[in-house]
Amino acid sequence: MTDRPTPPRETRRLERRMGDWARRHLPFGLREFTMFVLKQGWACLFGGLLLAAILISKAVWQADWVLTRYDALFLFALAAQALFLWLRLETWEEARVILLFHLTGTAMEWFKVGAGSWAYPEPGLFKLFGVPLFSGFMYASVGSYMARVIRIFDMRFTPYPPFWLTLLLAGAIYVNFFAHHFLPDIRLVLFAATLLLFGRTRIYFRISDRDWWMPLPLAAFLSSLALWVAENIGTLTGTWLYAGQRPDMAVSFAKIGSWYLLLYVAFVTVSVVLRNRITRPDTGQR
Numbered sequence: 001m002t003d004r005p006t007p008p009r010e011t012r013r014l015e016r017r018m019g020d021w022a023r024r025h026l027p028f029g030l031r032e033f034t035m036f037v038l039k040q041g042w043a044c045l046f047g048g049l050l051l052a053a054i055l056i057s058k059a060v061w062q063a064d065w066v067l068t069r070y071d072a073l074f075l076f077a078l079a080a081q082a083l084f085l086w087l088r089l090e091t092w093e094e095a096r097v098i099l100l101f102h103l104t105g106t107a108m109e110w111f112k113v114g115a116g117s118w119a120y121p122e123p124g125l126f127k128l129f130g131v132p133l134f135s136g137f138m139y140a141s142v143g144s145y146m147a148r149v150i151r152i153f154d155m156r157f158t159p160y161p162p163f164w165l166t167l168l169l170a171g172a173i174y175v176n177f178f179a180h181h182f183l184p185d186i187r188l189v190l191f192a193a194t195l196l197l198f199g200r201t202r203i204y205f206r207i208s209d210r211d212w213w214m215p216l217p218l219a220a221f222l223s224s225l226a227l228w229v230a231e232n233i234g235t236l237t238g239t240w241l242y243a244g245q246r247p248d249m250a251v252s253f254a255k256i257g258s259w260y261l262l263l264y265v266a267f268v269t270v271s272v273v274l275r276n277r278i279t280r281p282d283t284g285q286r
Contacts, residue, residue: 032210043153044144046141050077070123070126074124090148094144097144097270100273101269105139113131118240147270159200167268177258177262199217231259232250
C-alpha cells in the first residue's frame, strides 16, 4: 500500500483549479475560511448529493408513480457511486472504505429496524428486512467524506494511539449498538474511552498556505453535530422515523452522542484501509 492515496490526475487538476480560483478572487481575510468551506463541501459531495435527492424526491414524488421513492433513491445512490468511480472523483482505496462502512451500516440498520428503534414507512421493491437498500449509502457517504477529507486537507494524526487499541475501541462501540438492547448500555464508558485514547491526538490539516490543528475528539463532536442536522432532514421528509417520532419533531439531542461514537467506528474503518496514511508520524514537512 502506498503512503498516501493519490487521486487521479483529472481529480487533482479539478481540485487545484478550485483552490487557484479562490486564492485569486477572495479577500485575504476570508481566504482560509472560504477555502475551508469549499474543501469541506467538496469532501462531502456524495453525502450532499444524497441529501439533495432525499429533499427533491420528497417534494416531487407522487404515490401513484410506478417507481417508488425509496427505489429511486437506491438507483440514484448506485448511479452516483458508479459515476464517482468512473470520473475518478474517488480513489479505489476510498472505494474500499466506503464498501466496508456500507456493509457494517447495513447490518446495523437491519438489527435496529427489527428491534423497533426506527422505521422506514414507505414501500419499496429494493427493501430487505424492512430496510431500503439506499440506507447503506447513507453510511457509505460518511465513509466517503472521511476518506476524502483526509486526502483533501492532507491530514496527519499525531500522536496516534496503538492501532490494536483503536480496533478494540471501534469493536466495543459497534457491539454496544447491538448489545445495549439486552445488556446495560456502556456508552458513558465508551465516551470516556474515546477521550482517554484520542484525547492527545491532534489533526493537522492544510487549508491553503498554512497548517492548522484541532483535537480529534473536538473534530468528532463537530462532525456529529453536522450529521445530526442531516438526520433531521431525513426525519423531516419522513424518509425514516424513530420510534414514537412525528415528522415535525426534531431528532433527540442524544443522537449526537450516537453519531459521535459511530464516527470513531468510521474513522477506524478508514484506518484499516488507509493505515499507512493515518498512522504515519508527523514529520513537519508539507
